[in-house]
Amino acid sequence: xxxxxxxxxxxxxxxxxxxxxxxxxxxxxxxxxxxxxxxxxxxxxxxxxxxxxxxxxxxxxxxxxxxxxxxxxxxxxxxxxxxxxxxxxxxxxxxxxxxxxxxxxxxxxxxxxxxxxxxxxxxxxxxxxxxxxxxxxxxxxxxxxxxxxxxxxxxxxxxxxxxxxxxxxxxxxxxxxxxxxxxxxxxxxxxxxxxxxxxxxxxxxxxxxxxxxxxxxxxxxxxxxxxxxxxxxxxxxxxxxxxxxxxxxxxxxxxxxxxxxxxxxxxxxxxxxxxxxxxxxxxxxxxxxxxxxxxxxxxxxxxxxxxxxxxxxxxxxxxxxxxxxxxxxxxxxxxxxxxxxxxxxxxxxxxxxxxxxxxxxxxxxxxxxxxxxxxxxxxxxxxxxxxxxxxxxxxxxxxxxxxxxxxxxx
Numbered sequence: 001x002x003x004x005x006x007x008x009x010x011x012x013x014x015x016x017x018x019x020x021x022x023x024x025x026x027x028x029x030x031x032x033x034x035x036x037x038x039x040x041x042x043x044x045x046x047x048x049x050x051x052x053x054x055x056x057x058x059x060x061x062x063x064x065x066x067x068x069x070x071x072x073x074x075x076x077x078x079x080x081x082x083x084x085x086x087x088x089x090x091x092x093x094x095x096x097x098x099x100x101x102x103x104x105x106x107x108x109x110x111x112x113x114x115x116x117x118x119x120x121x122x123x124x125x126x127x128x129x130x131x132x133x134x135x136x137x138x139x140x141x142x143x144x145x146x147x148x149x150x151x152x153x154x155x156x157x158x159x160x161x162x163x164x165x166x167x168x169x170x171x172x173x174x175x176x177x178x179x180x181x182x183x184x185x186x187x188x189x190x191x192x193x194x195x196x197x198x199x200x201x202x203x204x205x206x207x208x209x210x211x212x213x214x215x216x217x218x219x220x221x222x223x224x225x226x227x228x229x230x231x232x233x234x235x236x237x238x239x240x241x242x243x244x245x246x247x248x249x250x251x252x253x254x255x256x257x258x259x260x261x262x263x264x265x266x267x268x269x270x271x272x273x274x275x276x277x278x279x280x281x282x283x284x285x286x287x288x289x290x291x292x293x294x295x296x297x298x299x300x301x302x303x304x305x306x307x308x309x310x311x312x313x314x315x316x317x318x319x320x321x322x323x324x325x326x327x328x329x330x331x332x333x334x335x336x337x338x339x340x341x342x343x344x345x346x347x348x349x350x351x352x353x354x355x356x357x358x359x360x361x362x363x364x365x366x367x368x369x370x371x372x373x374x375x376x377x378x379x380x381x382x383x384x385x386x387x388x389x390x391x392x393x394x395x396x397x398x399x400x401x402x403x404x405x406x407x408x409x410x
Contacts, residue, residue: 011043234309
C-alpha cells in the first residue's frame with residue numbers, strides 16, 4: 001500500500017506524467033513550469049494540499065520538488081517521480097549526452113586539423129564531419145583519427161618510391177587493413193589526398209555508392225600520392241588475347257592449353273601489351289570468358305568481373321592506346337548499364353547493348369516462360385542509345401549476360 005495514497009490513487013497521474021516528460025525532454029535538472037491538465041476535484045484538492053496554495057493554470061516545478069522532498073517522497077524531483085510510479089526514462093538523457101559528446105568530438109577534430117600547415121585543412125575537417133566519418137566517436141577517438149590521417153600524409157610525402165596501401169597501413173597504423181576501402185580512416189585520408197592534390201574539392205570524394213566521379217578522383221589521388229591497392233589483386237581475366245610484348249607468350253600458351261589467364265597490374269606495368277588492329281570483346285562476367293575457352297572460341301575476350309579493377313582499366317588503356325578495337329557488353333541492369341557507360345568512356349564501343357537488343361532479350365525470356373528478375377533502381381544515362389534507358393525503365397527486367405552466351409560468342 002502506498003505511503004502517499006492521495007498522490008498515487010490515479011487522480012494526479014497526468015500531472016506526474018507531464019512533469020516526467022518535461023524533465024526527460026529538458027533534462028533532470030531543469031526547473032520551470034508545467035501546465036496542469038484537467039483535474040478532478042479530488043486531484044485539485046490533493047495537489048493544492050501538497051503545495052499549500054491554491055492552484056492556477058500552471059505549477060512551478062521548484063515548488064513541487066520542495067513539497068515532495070519535504071514530505072519524504074524522494075531526495076529530489078526525479079526520485080520522487082520514481083517513488084510515485086513515474087520513473088524517468090534514461091533514453092532521452094542518453095541521447096542528449098550522445099549529441100553533446102558528438103559535438104565535442106567534432107569540434108576537437110576540427111581544432112586538431114586547424115594545427116596543420118595546409119590551408120585546406122579546416123575545410124577538409126568540416127567535410128569529414130559532414131560526411132559522418134566521425135559518427136559514434138568520442139573526443140579522444142576523433143582526435144586520434146585526425147592524427148592518423150596526418151601520419152599517413154607525412155609518410156606518403158616522405159616516400160621515395162610507390163608503396164602498397166596495405167604495407168603503408170601496417171607500417172604506420174599497425175594494421176594492414178586500417179586503410180581498406182570503406183573504413184572511416186580510408187575515407188578521411190582519401191578526402192585529404194584529394195584536397196592536397198587540388199584536383200577536386202574534398203567534398204567530391206566518398207559520395208554515395210553511386211558517386212563514381214568522386215571514387216575516380218579518390219583513386220587518382222592515391223595514385224598521385226604513390227600508394228596503390230596491391231598490384232596482383234583483382235587481375236583481368238582474358239581468353240585468346242593475342243598481344244605483342246612479354247605477356248604475349250603467356251597469353252599464347254594459355255590459349256594453346258585452352259584456359260583463360262589472369263593478367264595483374266604488376267604484370268601489365270612490367271610488360272605493357274599492344275594489339276594494333278585486334279578486335280577484342282570486353283564483357284562484364286567471367287563466365288563469358290570461361291564459355292569462350294570451353295568452346296574454343298576465336299574471339300579475344302577480356303572480362304571485367306563487374307566494375308573494372310585497376311588491372312582491367314590498365315589493360316583496356318594499353319589495348320586502346322595501341323590501336324585495338326574494343327567492343328563492350330554487360331548485364332542489362334542498372335549497375336551493368338552504368339559499367340557500360342564507364343567502359344565507353346574508356347574507349348570501348350557498346351556492342352549489342354541497344355534498346356532493340358534489350359527488348360529482344362526480354363521477349364525471348366517471355367516466349368520461353370522465363371520470369372526475369374526485376375531491378376527497382378532507375379537506369380543511368382545511356383548516351384550510346386538514349387532509348388535504352390527509357391526501355392529499361394519501362395520494363396525493369398534484368399537480363400544477365402549468361403542468357404546471351406550464344407549471341408556473344410557466335
